[in-house]
Amino acid sequence: MTDSAPVANPPVETTPAALRRAAKLWADRDAIADIQPGQDTRWTWAQLLEQVRTFAAGLLARGVEPGDRVVIWAPNTRHWVVAALGVQYVGATVVPANTRYTGSETLELIQRTNAVAAVVAGTFLGSERILELTSAAGGSLARSTQLKTVVRIPLDGGDTVTADSAGVAVVDFHDLQAQATDALLTRAEARADAVTGTDVADILFTSGTTGKSKGVVALHRQTLAGAHAWGSNGELGADDRYLVVNPFFHSFGYKAGFLVCVLFGATIIPLAVYSTTETLRLVQDERATVLPGAPTIFQTLLDEPTRGDYDLSSLRLAVTGASVVPVVLVERMQSDLGLETVITAYGQTETMGFITTCRPTDDAVTVATTCGRAYPGMEIKIGDQGEILTRGEMVMQGYLDDPENTAKAFTSDGWLRTGDVGEIDPNGNLRITDRLKDMYITGGFNVYPAEIEQTLARLDGVVESAVIGVPDERMGEVGKAFIVRREGSDLTEEAVHEFAAEHLANFKRPRSVEFVESFPRNASGKILKTDLR
Secondary structure: OEEOOOOOOOOOOOHHHHHHHHHHHOOOOEEEEEEEOOEEEEEEHHHHHHHHHHHHHHHHHOOOOOOOEEEEEOOOOHHHHHHHHHHHHOOOEEEEOOOOOOHHHHHHHHHHHOOOEEEEEOEEOOEEHHHHHHHHOOOOHHHHOOOOEEEEEOOOOOOOOOHHHHOOEEEEHHHHHHOOOHHHHHHHHHHHHHOOOOOEEEEEEEOOOOOOOEEEEEEHHHHHHHHHHHHHHOOOOOOOEEEEOOOOOOHHHHHHHHHHHHHHOOEEEEOOOOOHHHHHHHHHHHOOOEOOOOHHHHHHHHHOOOHHHOOOOOOOEEEEEOOOOOHHHHHHHHHOOOOOEEEEEEOOHHHOOOOEEOOOOOOHHHHHHOOOEEOOOEEEEEOHHHEEEEEEOOOOOEEOOOHHHHHHHEOOOOOEEEEEEEEEOOOOOEEEEEEOOOOEEEOOEEEOHHHHHHHHOOOOOEEEEEEEEEEEOOOEEEEEEEEEEOOOOOOOHHHHHHHHHHHOOHHHOOOEEEEOOOOOEOOOOOEOHHHHO
């Protein structure tokens, strides 16, 4: 077992307190630089606080109460930051939804959390998201959810959804802020004063091996403890400019992303849609200093033919993880991208995203072949079957409305089971060697085969399916589905892909399909996925 260094507690325990502190310490420094097509929005920390206060007041006008859940289904823009901090400012709970989710997947989150409000991108990537959500609800969100308000973020223009078509009040983002009165602003400040470190800050959903997603309940103090530990390790400060390519709906973009900036005064530069050229342009034009991401991100940047046309000299820090990182990739990140410091880390949604991390002084081999030592405030040890166990400041309260799986997630003496197999070297560095679960990682996103298999089970002609991750040069791993067809069925690979596209987010969809007569099984009848691999 390895004990971490003593935890250095965050200066505050809640996000409202953190934002107020940022506005006081760095009032006139850049808080956010949101560069979208046709617009360039820049706010100082004082201005960001004012945006959050007016959004919070607008939520009060819509009747949002302490403890209420608010879903955010939108890409990385200033609106997400304002919405999340505004929700927490009034004592409510943020529920992020993956932008790759279909309307039905997002609807399920809204229903399971009994959300009273949702902040949704209007038209994004050619799809009217509120219309998609309403369609999934059978034409009326009012009949199938407890939503009272949908706040629409105006993106790409062309937004046409009305209150009548959604069945609930649809309010434009800026119109909601315009509802702020002096009285509501005073109430918002009182709400912010009342938020404590033991209040629930967010519920992030992560799929489980049973196929049903689980909502990870996190307190303000846990969320901020993780963000503070991450920022301290990276030695972030008010002179840093953080290009956030990781999605805000994920702990990597949220808790290791913009919340770190709130604590350390770094400028938030959100990227709504990832592309190599846009990332390189923003690094150059905005003089970005910090660029975390999955290994896939850095591989695509290194392989971009026009990379040499951009000045990347401002970059100093990269943090990666989520899959095996080749030593040569770390070396190229340092030499070809000019990064002073490359760090790898390991975490789970159940730990706010933080368990172990390398340190800035570690060598390239340590960074590439291990996940580093435990974060301050965290401990790790190896349990039965070599499973990695952890406990500490950043471990979740439990799963939403799921005492059974919460109990299974912990050992009898309070250690969180990670489901990963690993070993700890004499220096305390963790190396992940295998997975107890069948989960695989595609492009930095965890994919759980059981969820896909349950979806495919609803497709006519499928008797049984088994999904595994197979190597992919660009994405790390992608899904492959093995399917046993019903006798007499003419089910085709094309039909499987079409069904998956309708019911699953893009990163979950199998990239290939193979029809088999039967599956290899063990004595108890369980499919031997190792044989399939």
